[in-house]
Amino acid sequence: MIFPKNAIDKLGFTDIKDLIKDKCLSESGKEMVEKIQPQVKLEQIDRFLRQTQEFKDLLINDAPLPVDHLYPIKPLAEKARVEGSFLAEEEFHRILLSLRTVYAIIRYFNERNGQYVHLELLFEHLPIETKIIRQIEVVIDDRGKMKDNASRLLLDLTQQILKSEQEARKRIDQVFKQAQNNGWTADGNLTIRDGRLCIPILAENKRKMKGFIHDESATGQTAYIEPEEVFHLNNKVRDLAFERRREVIRILTELTTELRPHVPLLLAYHGLLSKLDFVRAKALFAIDIEAEMPELSKEAEINLVNVRHPLLLLNARKENHPPVVPLNIKIDQEDRVILVSGPNAGGKSVCMKTVGLLQLMVQSGLLIPAEDTSKVGFFRQIFADIGDDQSIESDLSTYSAHLSKMKHFTEFSNARTLVLIDEFGTGTDPLFGGPIAEAVLEALNKKEVRGVITTHYSNLKVFASNTAGLENASMLFDNVEMRPLYVLQVGKPGSSYAFEIAQKIGLHKEILHAAKDKIGVRQKKVDTLLVDLERDKKEIYDTKAAIVMRERELEKLKNEYEGLQGYLEENKKQIIREAKEEARQILKNANKLVENTVAEIKSVQADKEKTREIRRRLHDEVDKHTEKKAVDKQVTTAQPDESIKVGDWVKILDADTEAQVIEVSKGNNLILALGELRTVVKKNKVVKLQGKEKAKVIKKHKTIATESAADFQPELDVRGMRTEDALRQLETVLDRAVMIGYPTLKILHGRGDGILRKFIRDYLRKYNHVSHFEDEHADRGGDGITYAHIQ
Template sequence: MIFPKNAIDKLGFLEIKSLIQEKCLSEPGREMVEKIQPQQKLEQIDRFLRQTQEFRDLLLHDAPLPVDHLYPIKPLAEKARIVGSFLAEDEFYRVLLSLRTVYAVIRYFNEREGQYSNLTLLFEHLPIETKIVRQIEAVIDDRGRMKDNASRLLLDITQQILKSEQEARKRIDQVFKQAQHNGWTADGNLTVRDGRLCIPILAENKRKLKGLIHDESATGQTAYIEPEEVFHLNNKVRDLEFERRREVVRILMELTAELRPHVPLLLSYHGLLSKLDFVRAKALFAIDIEADMPQLSKDAEINLVNARHPLLLINAKRDQQTVVPLHIKIDQHDRVILVSGPNAGGKSVCMKTVGLLQLMVQSGLLIPADDTSKLGIFKQIFADIGDDQSIESDLSTYSAHLSKMKHFTEFANARTLVLIDEFGTGTDPLFGGPIAEAVLESLNKKDIRGVITTHYSNLKVFASNTAGLENASMLFDNVAMRPLYILQVGKPGSSYAFEIAQKIGLRADILESAKQKIGTQQKKVDTLLVDLERDKKLVHDTKIAIGKRERELETIQAEYEQLQSHLEENKRQLIRDAKEEARQILKDANKLIENTISEIKSAQADKERTRELRRELHAAVDKNTEKKPSAKPSAAPSSAIAGDEVIEVGDWVKIVDADTEAQVIEVSKGSNLILALGDIRTVVKKNKVVKLRGKEKAKVVKRHRSLSTSSVADFQPEVDVRGMRTEDALRQLETVLDRAVMIGYPTLKILHGKGDGILRKFVRDYLRKYNHVSHFEDEHADRGGDGITYAYIS
């Protein structure tokens, strides 16, 4: 599919694979990355891409996948398959950790059924065989050592060894003290020689103590002796250790025999872990290069939107720079894009970006381009990049180019992507140009797709007059004399040879002589191309400015529409309020009139009483028709007015209804205050509080400070939830966390134990959702490791 084979390396695909391998956690995962090759089946490519995309989304937006232990269990399973062999304790421990990881992963996806449909295909129909785990856990402890109670005999032997060792130690301590008392010992304490505990005895006294001499000092003045009675006890311990080892081997052989029927399942688990590591590495790399999944097409086409070269992007991010995105479209109408322009203007990067991204997609890798990009599937990718001269094959640079062109013209078809850099170079331009044009004509007749870079004018003219070929150029700022790295399709570009030479500082007389030596027609063509470049640059800049102005106008229009909607709503609300107020006034007026009439009747038309009632009626009318003063601007959110006093954040107030003091921690825009009563927060209307001043305020502050100090002194920044049910554990954790936040404690130690890691998972999921927890981490491995979590409170 790829010709020549080194084209993959020249396009940078091997470097991409190397970067993905660095993300792998296991050797089997790295081996799978090494085997990545472009595929041709659309369904298979689509599945690979979707699996990578789902894993990327999982890493970015979901709880971490429990892949702590990815040991290669295939060699262990193969070893267990052999009758008569057995796995060692550490090997069983690796199998146990891997099985726990497998079951945790299966449970993880079972809990998210339907959410990651393509990833679920990796372990479809794989059962959870917990019997294997229980059998290993009955024998192997959490340190990877055999349990003392793995069998009754092993427990008896272990207890005998312990008892004999204690007896031997007790006896040697007695002999050592006696030897010290007699003055036989050298300076120093008991020491180990040849694995046996010995007493340092002065050389002149070594015959006075019966025992076995294991060693002597470099000077010969000290002998290290194991006392005779201790020697027999130590030999007994050694015999018991041999007996224990035989029992351990018997248990391991028995456990291996129980594991042997499950070897095919273990191999399936190995495949799952390897694939998970493989897809995880691809997803992590996709995050690094800000990659997305493009649309796939059955046709041989390419439409890249905002595409960037992944290796260039990684280097730019490291140097805190940006990469100019590439927009390029290759379809049935414009099958071959002929890119021209100045040297170091980005022509080769453009071509390599197209080739590399096509290879990545067909290999199941996400690419750094918009998800609106669309790529087809090519059966062949032919590339001619760089110098392939060979002394051994007697090939010059141009001969190597021609040999590739021969292969291209013979085997290319409509499903072939052709990439050629600096087409036609390597020989006399007078002959190289026509040969390149003839080759391009032959390839075009085969309906190939491709990107070709060149400086040859005859190729630019040929492309402009031939269907299926399209000129394109890399924009160049001929004022600042610098490349813009922007691909512009539709017109060829100038090489800017004279302009670049002038900027570099080549003498004017040399440049003038060179201009006289080129043909008049060629000079006109190059001048025309430079003018076209200048016009294209002006059009491009104008287009950008217009686009910016349009976006500004759209923003202003949206703000205007939002303001108009707000004003309309306010208007409707004011009308509703006015109608309600008028209705209430009418209601009150009718009631007042009826009461007045009733009073007049009851007063039996008494003139004084009637005048009085009329005055009251007129006063009520004046009250309702009086012009209301305009509303004053609302106070800033940081203060409020209660009575005649301004209340601000930090003030102490007294709640009138509750006769309780509290401190203001926030003043809302409405008529509410948010108060702190110790560890409790409450909302109170502004007119329901009285601001405290002077001695009364000082007394309250002093009392609350003493209570707060006492609260901090009594607080224990540690919570033990081991053995609790999940709901009880989270409830207790919430209580302690809330109190730590209230008193401003920086850290909290949470003891949840290891076990199957379920409680740890729920605790850490809760910590992720708790706003005041900035981050958390495991305790040091020597002090509990992942059985303890430290939460840091911001």
């Protein structure tokens, strides 16, 4: 499928696999990464991509997957398969830990049934066979050692050994003490020789003690003797130890025999762990390169939107270089081959390699650093001519090697072939290399191949302009600042900017003039025209970018206006409803008042004084509900106070409210803190507080802040939360900590796969008031806890 075979290395796909292998937890997972190959079945490619996408979503948004122990089960299962063999204690312990991991993973996905449909295909309906775990747990403890009560005989032998060792130790202590009292011993305590506990005896006294001499000191002045009675006790301990070891082997052999029928299931479990480790590594790498799943197409087409070369992306991030400029390129039935021209070091080769590498990644089931609106088809063959493949052994020069590849390309390519050629036609006399390259390009075009080709040859640019299926493209170049922009523009060829670059480097003017005189007038006009086109293209590109930005701003303002209009309409209806209700109540009360007044006047039988009093009360009630003419209030303003700075206290004139300045922005704007709220006010709308008035306000706000700080908890636990929920809570607590002036915040996020920790720390880097952050001490949680220091 790929020709030549070293094209995988030259496109950088081997480096991609090495980076993914670094993410694996098991050797079997790394072996699967090593076997990654581009696929040609669309269903298989789709399944691999969706599994990676689902695992990526799981790592970012769900609880951590329990992958604590991924020991290789397969070699242990193969060993257990052999009749009469037995697994060691530590081997059973590894199987036990791996099975616990397998069952925890199966339960994890069972609890999320239907949420990760493509990952669930990895399980192949594997059962949870708890009988295996129970059988092992009866015999092996959590330290990987055999339990003393694994059998009655083993318990009895263990107790006998313990008892005999205690007796031997007690006896040798007695003999040692007696020898010390007799003055037989050398300086020092009991010591081990040949695995036996011995007494250091002076050489002249060694005949006075019965026992076995195990060793002597270098000077010969000290003999290390095991007393006779202790010697027999130690021999008894050793005999019991041999007998215990035979019992241990019997138990292990019996346990292995019980495990043997489950070997096929163990191999299936091994396959599951390997596949999960493999997909997990692909998902972690996808997160590193900010990758997405593109739309797949059955056709031989490519439409890459805002793609970036993954290796360049990682290197730029590692070296703190400027961000990688995204690339947009489209290859379809109409524009089958993109001929890329432009200046040296302008990004032509990177463009071509990016297309080839990302195509290999997609067909290998890897997500790519591109917008999810990108569309990628599949190719049965990928042919690449990159770099110098001259060979002394094969008697091939650089150009001969290029021609050998062109011969293969023209003979075996078809409409399902992606062709990638760098610096097409170079390596020989341009007078002949150009026409040969044009003829090869014509032959490839007749076969309707797809591809990206880079060149400097003008005849190829002209041929592409006049031939259906071929499309010129160029890498933009800023001919004012004389620097490449790394932006691909499709539709027009680009100049090599040879003279401009030579001039910038400092080549003498006389040499440049002589060179210009040596090229033909027609060629000079063509190159000048390309430079002018390049300049016009850049202006159009910049204008288009400015228009797009302006359109986004207008769309944002339109949405804000519509939202505000809707809010006002809703409030208007609410105010009218409330006003109508209030009016209805007033009328009701007024009717009642009039009726009562009439009744009172009748009751006093037209007494003038009492009638006047009743009327006065009526007018008072009417006045209460009569709207007084509003007195126009003058909008209070003041001269902008240029002395206002961060930390000052001011009074907002319109609201008659005090606030503290937390930022002085451009355009006479102040950002003020009102308790836990923030607002933006012009300088001429506030008055700076001073003296007693300022002290009074500070005292009041300190009291409020003290009460708020008393309720504040400077510790946030987000373990097990989804990323969005965790960041939302972190933002709330950070804002409150800043308002009340709290110096540090403790964030418990756990270790897991490190995804939640990465997102939290990325957020802390962007939060202006966080000066720095650090891990907790290793003894108290290490990198599972982050301390954020607030300035």
